[in-house]
Amino acid sequence: MNALAANECWTVSRRLLGPLESMQRDAIVQSLPDYHGSKVKTAESLGVSRATIYRKIHQYGIITPAS
Numbered sequence: 001m002n003a004l005a006a007n008e009c010w011t012v013s014r015r016l017l018g019p020l021e022s023m024q025r026d027a028i029v030q031s032l033p034d035y036h037g038s039k040v041k042t043a044e045s046l047g048v049s050r051a052t053i054y055r056k057i058h059q060y061g062i063i064t065p066a067s
């Protein structure tokens with residue numbers, strides 16, 4: 001497995017997302033690898049709380065290598 005693959009994350013769709021939810025999910029999925037999977041740093045970069053990031057990761061079915 002290469003270094004890029006180790007930092008990838010993906011989603012498991014649980015339901016159809018609206019446009020805002022899709023944008024939020026995409027922002028989280030794109031930001032997590034930038035901060036090496038750090039949910040705290042991802043939350044800070046997106047301007048939301050750590051609790052919100054954890055809730056949205058669960059809500060949107062986002063899978064990270066560290067999950």
